[in-house]
Amino acid sequence: MFPEFIDTRPLRRAVDDGLNWVVGHWSGALEAAASPLAILLNALERLLIGTPWWLIAALLAGIAFLATRRWQLPLFVVLSMLFLGVMNLWQDAMTTMALMIAATLTAIVISIPVGVWMSRSRAVRQVATPLLDLMQTMPSFVYLIPTVMIFGPGKIPALIATIVYAAPPLVRLTDLGLRSVDPAVMEASRAFGSSPGQRLLGVQIPLALPTILAGINQTTMMALAMVVIASMIGAGGLGYQVLQGIGRLEVSRGLFAGLGIVALAIIFDRITQSFGKQLQTRIGLSEGRT
Amino acid sequence: MSEVRHMDTRTDLAIRMRGVTKIFGNAPEEALALLREGVSKSEVQARTNQVVGLDDVSLDIEKGQIFVVMGLSGSGKSTLIRHVNRLIDPTGGEIVVNGIDVLRMTQPELRTFRRTEIAMVFQKFGLLPHRTVLDNVAYGLEVRGVAKKQRLEEAAKWVEIVGLAGYEHSRTRQLSGGQQQRVGLARALAMDTDIILMDEAFSALDPLIRSGMQDQLIQLQKDLNKTILFITHDFDEALKIGNRIAVLKDGSLQQVGKPEDIVLKPANEHIEEFVRDVNKARAIHVRSIMERGVTEPCEQAVSIDARCEDVLPLFADHKWVGVLDADGQQVGRVTARQVIMALAKHTPPPLAA
Numbered sequence: 247m248f249p250e251f252i253d254t255r256p257l258r259r260a261v262d263d264g265l266n267w268v269v270g271h272w273s274g275a276l277e278a279a280a281s282p283l284a285i286l287l288n289a290l291e292r293l294l295i296g297t298p299w300w301l302i303a304a305l306l307a308g309i310a311f312l313a314t315r316r317w318q319l320p321l322f323v324v325l326s327m328l329f330l331g332v333m334n335l336w337q338d339a340m341t342t343m344a345l346m347i348a349a350t351l352t353a354i355v356i357s358i359p360v361g362v363w364m365s366r367s368r369a370v371r372q373v374a375t376p377l378l379d380l381m382q383t384m385p386s387f388v389y390l391i392p393t394v395m396i397f398g399p400g401k402i403p404a405l406i407a408t409i410v411y412a413a414p415p416l417v418r419l420t421d422l423g424l425r426s427v428d429p430a431v432m433e434a435s436r437a438f439g440s441s442p443g444q445r446l447l448g449v450q451i452p453l454a455l456p457t458i459l460a461g462i463n464q465t466t467m468m469a470l471a472m473v474v475i476a477s478m479i480g481a482g483g484l485g486y487q488v489l490q491g492i493g494r495l496e497v498s499r500g501l502f503a504g505l506g507i508v509a510l511a512i513i514f515d516r517i518t519q520s521f522g523k524q525l526q527t528r529i530g531l532s533e534g535r536t
Numbered sequence: 537m538s539e540v541r542h543m544d545t546r547t548d549l550a551i552r553m554r555g556v557t558k559i560f561g562n563a564p565e566e567a568l569a570l571l572r573e574g575v576s577k578s579e580v581q582a583r584t585n586q587v588v589g590l591d592d593v594s595l596d597i598e599k600g601q602i603f604v605v606m607g608l609s610g611s612g613k614s615t616l617i618r619h620v621n622r623l624i625d626p627t628g629g630e631i632v633v634n635g636i637d638v639l640r641m642t643q644p645e646l647r648t649f650r651r652t653e654i655a656m657v658f659q660k661f662g663l664l665p666h667r668t669v670l671d672n673v674a675y676g677l678e679v680r681g682v683a684k685k686q687r688l689e690e691a692a693k694w695v696e697i698v699g700l701a702g703y704e705h706s707r708t709r710q711l712s713g714g715q716q717q718r719v720g721l722a723r724a725l726a727m728d729t730d731i732i733l734m735d736e737a738f739s740a741l742d743p744l745i746r747s748g749m750q751d752q753l754i755q756l757q758k759d760l761n762k763t764i765l766f767i768t769h770d771f772d773e774a775l776k777i778g779n780r781i782a783v784l785k786d787g788s789l790q791q792v793g794k795p796e797d798i799v800l801k802p803a804n805e806h807i808e809e810f811v812r813d814v815n816k817a818r819a820i821h822v823r824s825i826m827e828r829g830v831t832e833p834c835e836q837a838v839s840i841d842a843r844c845e846d847v848l849p850l851f852a853d854h855k856w857v858g859v860l861d862a863d864g865q866q867v868g869r870v871t872a873r874q875v876i877m878a879l880a881k882h883t884p885p886p887l888a889a
Binding site: 428430433434435436437439440444448449452453528529 | 648649662
């Protein structure tokens, strides 16, 4: 046994009381602050559920074709959509997609500026890196409980948890992409008298875009990985079906919903990856440096 | 002090450096103080853990000439050229470009200075891979804020002058090294600045293409009368294009002078080593050995800027070769014998077998 040096109970009580105090005094304000997220998520969900299934299938297949310029991925998209429809999982799939897209969009809006800031300041990087590590490794239930206490069970804590989990790779890859832009190109730009803003928008971001897109790909994948956990606190969707399948020992329900999540993951992974590759060829990075 | 400054503000100088010293490291003051006391560079480096990049470099670069700074890798030549447009800030010294003290400039002033007064060509080209050739050439003008239509017209003109017509809409990575450097050169020329900095601009190119680029640069300089500060590690290149040459070693200047001065009167052993293998026929100008004065016109003639290597082939059919000034007037003549004597005089005897 490890000997008890100090009594840690007051510390724990302080943390718990502190949280309770925040819940008691600030939950209204925090809810108001999070309301844009709720509006975004609800709008997306209504839009996706309200759109006819064939239109969504056609749009996704079209995007898949634009990204890959081949017929395999569009075919896979159509088959997956038919599968989700036939298995009576359409609405759940749209709910999950809405959550994933809302989380990814929010993560992009937050992560890219943070990544830019990190790339420009060593001090910021030193603070942000352990924070990002924490966000990625802390078991999500640990921050789920306080968020549920503040916002109540529902879509908002689910969305916040998804963002917390999914944003770090995009921040990291934005920072990495910006910093690994060829220093010779940056110096040339400086020599012609460019301002920091001209360099960021005209040189760094365009050249880092493939890496940033890889970050967006990671973020979508990690957002999908969170759907089961998110459904535990009321996000609904495919994750909820999996959860119910486990609860009722209905293997089939869990299996089909699980396959639906996998199908969505494959579709979004391939689409974002192919756009990244296209971009890379356009910039000419994949042709080898001379 | 004011007297000195007055004497130094010569209007024919494009770039003037006085006592420029650069120390890389986190505590340059200490190292600088030691250097000023006369402690050697290696000693300073060992004692303070700071690296001396440039040591008390003073240069006068006149307008309208190609000034070559020659040195081996690690000699500080790339550091030197980056001081002129302050891509690197010196630890000490004074840098005046076109009569303006570069070191006193604020950031916005420095940006304006870089946008309007000085252009640069890089060894690794530094082109923007996500843009077309035309957009790359227009980049400097874009940064300057020139309207799109105007800057693309200007860029198209320079793309054609450097011989890349037809490649306007190619990506830079699709081009060969020589073509990429033409883009870099066109980008600098499009700025229409009086001063162009060229940092080992031709070093990454293969010999044939390099030679072609050198000829083109000499021609462009004649047509446009720019001041070009050219950095190279290649002594032959320095001799070919330089009006004046400065030799740099371990961050300090060894010798500054006309190409012939350096070849014929090397200041120290280090320069002698370079000179030993150099093509003397390229270094020695006809004007320095010719017989001056009015003589009967010769059948064959060369310009006053010709070098021995230019006249040598002519002696196969002619005894005398005339030398013409810029207006085409014959101002002297030269014989094969004079050329051979000059070459023999400055070629060290072969090592005794």
